[in-house]
Amino acid sequence: MRILILMRNFVPGYNQVVKGEWNVAGIAYRAYDLEGKTIGTVGAGRIGKLLLQRLKPFGCNLLYHDRLQMAPELEKETGAKFVEDLNEMLPKCDVIVINMPLTEKTRGMFNKELIGKLKKGVLIVNNARGAIMERQAVVDAVESGHIGGYSGDVWDPQPAPRDHPWRYMPNQAMTPHTSGTTIDAQLRYAAGTKDMLERYFKGEDFPTENYIVKDGELAPQYR
Numbered sequence: 001m002r003i004l005i006l007m008r009n010f011v012p013g014y015n016q017v018v019k020g021e022w023n024v025a026g027i028a029y030r031a032y033d034l035e036g037k038t039i040g041t042v043g044a045g046r047i048g049k050l051l052l053q054r055l056k057p058f059g060c061n062l063l064y065h066d067r068l069q070m071a072p073e074l075e076k077e078t079g080a081k082f083v084e085d086l087n088e089m090l091p092k093c094d095v096i097v098i099n100m101p102l103t104e105k106t107r108g109m110f111n112k113e114l115i116g117k118l119k120k121g122v123l124i125v126n127n128a129r130g131a132i133m134e135r136q137a138v139v140d141a142v143e144s145g146h147i148g149g150y151s152g153d154v155w156d157p158q159p160a161p162r163d164h165p166w167r168y169m170p171n172q173a174m175t176p177h178t179s180g181t182t183i184d185a186q187l188r189y190a191a192g193t194k195d196m197l198e199r200y201f202k203g204e205d206f207p208t209e210n211y212i213v214k215d216g217e218l219a220p221q222y223r
């Protein structure tokens with residue numbers, strides 16, 4: 001949704017309608033097709049893999065970077081190519097989607113220097129964690145046009161104060177951490193919590209991916 005909203009310049013079009021305006025050229029001059037664009041996901045765990053599967057029918061060039069390569073069947077199904085070196089992948093992308101956790105390694109990863117190496121006009125989607133981005137570096141790059149659009153759900157800190165600069169920067173499509181909170185998702189996490197409590201009282205282990213800390217150690221995906 002966020003990729004499409006940025007690529008098609010949806011938000012200003014919506015705002016025109018609400019304000020009683022009608023100016024097609026004012027939207028079209030920065031609206032593009034998704035087809036044929038290079039999209040890279042940083043992190044291809046549960047969400048990253050689903051994203052690649054959903055993007056397949058749009059006819060994009062799909063890249064992914066993770067600490068681990070996906071199963072060959074999934075690479076074949078999605079057509080996504082693994083890029084081991086993040087610095088090699090990022091400058092090729094028209095759209096970058098961040099799907100990795102906030103860890104000591106990823107905190108502030110998208111700083112001024114790294115953003116400076118991205119394609120001019122790159123679109124960035126970040127539903128993962130706000131602190132993966134350097135706040136002011138994002139503002140400066142969006143204001144200069146180096147980042148063509150930024151859509152995220154997550155902030156640093158949260159709740160974002162009224163004067164958080166991401167509220168006021170141009171070409172943003174931000175939301176207040178709502179991505180994981182649909183009614184359907186709430187039913188899923190209620191069921192998951194019940195399942196984990198039942199396992200706990202029976203003395204059973206949880207599914208591996210549900211651990212954040214086990215025996216005092218951070219789960220591998222958070223290291």
Ligand SMILES: NC(=O)C1=CN([C@@H]2O[C@H](COP(=O)(O)OP(=O)(O)OC[C@H]3O[C@@H](n4cnc5c(N)ncnc54)[C@H](O)[C@@H]3O)[C@@H](O)[C@H]2O)C=CC1
Pocket residue numbers: 042043044045046047048065066067068099100101102103105106127128129153154177178179180181221222223
């Ligand atoms: N906005 C929202 O409501 C939600 C946000 N999230 C965020 O999305 C993130 C991803 O979620 P899932 O896909 O479920 O997590 P996941 O744990 O299934 O996948 C994370 C992937 O990131 C990779 N990774 C970890 N450190 C990395 C690094 N330094 N460089 C490259 N890859 C790295 C891991 O190897 C793993 O494949 C979560 O950590 C969470 O922060 C998740 C759900 C809802």
